[in-house]
Amino acid sequence: MDKSAPPAGALLPGTQIRERRLSLGLRQAEVAAGAGISASYLNLIEHNRRKAQGDLLGRLAQVLGVDVATLSEGAGGQLLDDLRTAAASVPTMPAELDRIEDFAGRFPGWAAVLTATLARAGQLERVVAALNDRITHDPHLSASLHEMLSAVSSVRSTAAILAETEDIDPVWRGRFHRNLHEDSERLAVGAEALVAYLDGSESRETEQAAAPQEELENWLAARDWHLAELEDRAGALHLQTEVAGLASAAARSLGAAFLTQAMAEAEALPLATLAAAMAETGSDPALVAQKCRVPVLVVMRRMALQPGARVGLVCCDASGTLLFRKPVEGFVLPRFGAACPLWPLFTALGRPMTPVSATLEASGRVPRLFRAMAYCESRLPLGFGGPELREAGMLLFPLDQAPDHDQVRAVGSSCRICSRRNCPARREPSIVLQTG
Amino acid sequence: MARVLLIEDEMNISEAIRFILSRDGYEVVAVHDGAMAVSAVQDASPDLVILDLMLPNMSGLEILTSLRANPQTADLPVMMLTAKGQGRDREAAERAGANHFMTKPFSNDDMRAAVRALTAR
Numbered sequence: 001m002d003k004s005a006p007p008a009g010a011l012l013p014g015t016q017i018r019e020r021r022l023s024l025g026l027r028q029a030e031v032a033a034g035a036g037i038s039a040s041y042l043n044l045i046e047h048n049r050r051k052a053q054g055d056l057l058g059r060l061a062q063v064l065g066v067d068v069a070t071l072s073e074g075a076g077g078q079l080l081d082d083l084r085t086a087a088a089s090v091p092t093m094p095a096e097l098d099r100i101e102d103f104a105g106r107f108p109g110w111a112a113v114l115t116a117t118l119a120r121a122g123q124l125e126r127v128v129a130a131l132n133d134r135i136t137h138d139p140h141l142s143a144s145l146h147e148m149l150s151a152v153s154s155v156r157s158t159a160a161i162l163a164e165t166e167d168i169d170p171v172w173r174g175r176f177h178r179n180l181h182e183d184s185e186r187l188a189v190g191a192e193a194l195v196a197y198l199d200g201s202e203s204r205e206t207e208q209a210a211a212p213q214e215e216l217e218n219w220l221a222a223r224d225w226h227l228a229e230l231e232d233r234a235g236a237l238h239l240q241t242e243v244a245g246l247a248s249a250a251a252r253s254l255g256a257a258f259l260t261q262a263m264a265e266a267e268a269l270p271l272a273t274l275a276a277a278m279a280e281t282g283s284d285p286a287l288v289a290q291k292c293r294v295p296v297l298v299v300m301r302r303m304a305l306q307p308g309a310r311v312g313l314v315c316c317d318a319s320g321t322l323l324f325r326k327p328v329e330g331f332v333l334p335r336f337g338a339a340c341p342l343w344p345l346f347t348a349l350g351r352p353m354t355p356v357s358a359t360l361e362a363s364g365r366v367p368r369l370f371r372a373m374a375y376c377e378s379r380l381p382l383g384f385g386g387p388e389l390r391e392a393g394m395l396l397f398p399l400d401q402a403p404d405h406d407q408v409r410a411v412g413s414s415c416r417i418c419s420r421r422n423c424p425a426r427r428e429p430s431i432v433l434q435t436g
Numbered sequence: 437m438a439r440v441l442l443i444e445d446e447m448n449i450s451e452a453i454r455f456i457l458s459r460d461g462y463e464v465v466a467v468h469d470g471a472m473a474v475s476a477v478q479d480a481s482p483d484l485v486i487l488d489l490m491l492p493n494m495s496g497l498e499i500l501t502s503l504r505a506n507p508q509t510a511d512l513p514v515m516m517l518t519a520k521g522q523g524r525d526r527e528a529a530e531r532a533g534a535n536h537f538m539t540k541p542f543s544n545d546d547m548r549a550a551v552r553a554l555t556a557r
């Protein structure tokens with residue numbers, strides 16, 4: 001069978017007649033004679049350039065030994081309707097509607113691609129409309145924007161008064177200076193909250209458009225980043241069922257791979273063993289790894305996924321792409337795009353098997369301190385003849401204050417939403433940082 | 437000189453408008469709560485009301501509707517303060533009888549000119 005042919009249900013009548021004739025091993029002349037038409041006319045019918053209707057269709061069905069209904073328009077009608085819809089959707093480019101059957105018959109594969117593309121465009125238009133509707137009517141967004149416009153309005157009027165009024169009373173001047181200060185604070189807080197909201201907002205619409213990794217992380221977050229069922233085989237089955245229920249196929253695949261790894265790691269380092277090792281050695285993953293004879297990254301993941309663990313974890317591959325993000329309060333992990341290049345995670349990535357630790361100050365309205373411990377491991381899945389793959393992990397422990405002897409490294413989330421001025425590593429302007 | 441009743445819950449905007457108009461010789465009475473607005477109109481007998489659209493307890497639109505329903509204030513000039521993005525509310529205020537709209541953020545010169553025009557009627 002021709003590989004470019006669409007499914008049988010989508011075949012046009014002429015194409016069906018041709019296929020049926022060929023399957024019976026009949027020549028065009030034989031069938032044409034049986035139906036009382038010329039072979040050349042049958043050729044036109046078979047290529048959907050002429051339509052067989054009424055008695056003629058009945059005679060052809062009889063010669064070919066099939067019901068008239070199977071040769072009727074209904075089979076390919078949907079495809080033709082879809083093509084007509086496609087033509088109507090671009091009124092500025094008139095399509096040859098009078099040759100639509102010819103087109104569908106001669107290029108069924110391309111016709112199917114065209115209609116599938118149209119369907120996809122329609123689906124995307126609906127998502128855009130939903131997002132647009134949300135931006136317009138979201139009460140939180142509306143209130144935030146109103147708040148910011150009010151502050152901008154006040155700043156504009158007050159600044160103009162101060163700039164244009166030479167003989168302003170000192171009491172009024174003091175009051176206006178104070179108002180300006182208050183409003184600039186409001187603006188800073190409002191802008192940051194707005195950016196955080198837009199960057200981290202979740203709704204049904206955006207969940208539908210969420211990246212597969214995000215879908216998986218949302219599932220883990222809903223389980224408070226702990227999978228108690230990992231500790232026994234029977235429970236793991238339940239987890240697999242849950243992962244199989246994730247929305248996208250890509251997320252289900254990622255989830256299955258994540259569970260396979262998590263189950264193996266839970267077996268290699270059960271919770272009780274981890275807890276005992278940590279009680280003895282503290283929270284240094286390298287010491288725990290040495291004691292329990294497991295890789296450091298396994299310890300990092302097991303530590304981060306303990307019940308109620310107040311510790312963040314980010315993992316990346318050799319390209320710096322974040323593969324796993326478990327957030328911790330006060331340290332914003334980028335949802336889209338690349339992370340801050342100043343993270344110790346990336347230092348470790350360049351120095352496999354070398355521990356990197358640092359005290360970090362995460363940017364934000366209230367800067368927070370963290371102890372970061374990063375480590376990179378490499379592996380050779382295809383042996384010496386294949387590529388070396390790297391994976392780095394970074395644990396983030398919240399700190400109340402920086403240790404006296406430690407230098408604090410100022411880091412951000414991603415340049416786009418980072419408010420640090422004069423950052424030597426900035427690669428794109430910030431949308432929360434006033435420039436000029 | 438003309439008396440202006442300013443109904444605006446944002447204190448800093450209210451102070452700025454009050455300062456601008458006072459220097460131009462207007463007597464400005466400021467109210468910050470929607471619920472107090474209607475009685476303030478009766479008490480102050482203003483020549484112009486500057487009315488914010490979004491107010492606590494009673495919206496600017498409700499206040500405007502109430503003013504227009506009262507024969508004594510049906511023709512009182514009312515300037516609405518709106519923020520960009522409040523297109524639908526603005527249309528409703530237009531139908532309810534607002535005389536002028538000032539969009540936040542506004543320039544002080546535009547505010548002065550609009551007040552001058554509305555009080556010169």
